[in-house]
């Protein structure tokens with residue numbers, strides 16, 4: 001277990017009851033050079049993990065601009081913020097296409113962000129670097145290739161039992177499409193960043209079986225959906241996924257790979 005990077009006494013500490021965003025954000029904070037007075041851009045900011053904590057740490061001499069493509073997420077984050085931390089601003093923007101007039105920052109962070117850089121992940125990272133000052137640091141996290149492999153293997157086994165060749169091929173494509181830690185390193189190297197560091201840490205995710213598995217908010221949002229999308233026949237999908245969900249033992253422990261990538265933009269870039 002890694003120690004949380006945020007002290008418990010902090011008013012805007014990462015929420016301890018969040019079993020997904022907080023462990024990824026912990027890893028992000030462990031990589032980030034964070035100090036008072038910094039100008040930070042936080043992308044895919046959602047409800048403000050870790051934007052609130054970052055804003056508290058940079059203090060009133062710093063700035064945090066947090067961007068998310070969803071109006072609903074931005075509205076929720078603003079509702080949580082109310083009049084606190086006035087140097088923190090939530091904006092509704094697509095992180096893959098920030099306006100050229102958007103300023104440059106000393107740090108860019110993005111917790112659970114890289115999976116939303118699709119379809120052109122390298123271009124999305126390159127676009128972000130245009131808003132990073134020379135000598136600034138980029139730190140992004142995402143669940144890397146290897147996440148929930150036991151789940152994919154069990155679904156593949158069940159598909160194979162039903163002779164579902166096309167569905168198996170689609171599943172393999174979905175799984176392979178997830179970026180690996182090494183692919184992420186390649187992006188930062190191509191962008192000639194310095195002091196590149198890529199870390200991966202396992203995270204065990206607990207789930208009940210049956211409907212509790214199929215409706216698990218984390219698995220359903222973004223992981224199981226990929227499996228359902230492999231089927232043309234919804235009834236067959238339900239049949240296969242129900243069988244899988246009732247065989248939790250063969251998939252546990254369910255391990256996600258938390259990956260954090262960090263790099264520094266050259267001073268002369």
Ligand SMILES: C[S@@+](CC[C@H](N)C(=O)[O-])C[C@H]1O[C@@H](n2cnc3c(N)ncnc32)[C@H](O)[C@@H]1O
Nearest residue numbers: 021044045046049068069070094095111112116
């Ligand atoms: C998994 S959530 C992470 C939120 C937060 N950083 C956290 O750790 O809880 C991903 C967020 O990315 C946002 N998002 C997806 N595509 C985006 C895009 N192209 N530009 C900006 N935000 C995007 C979603 O609206 C969502 O709030």
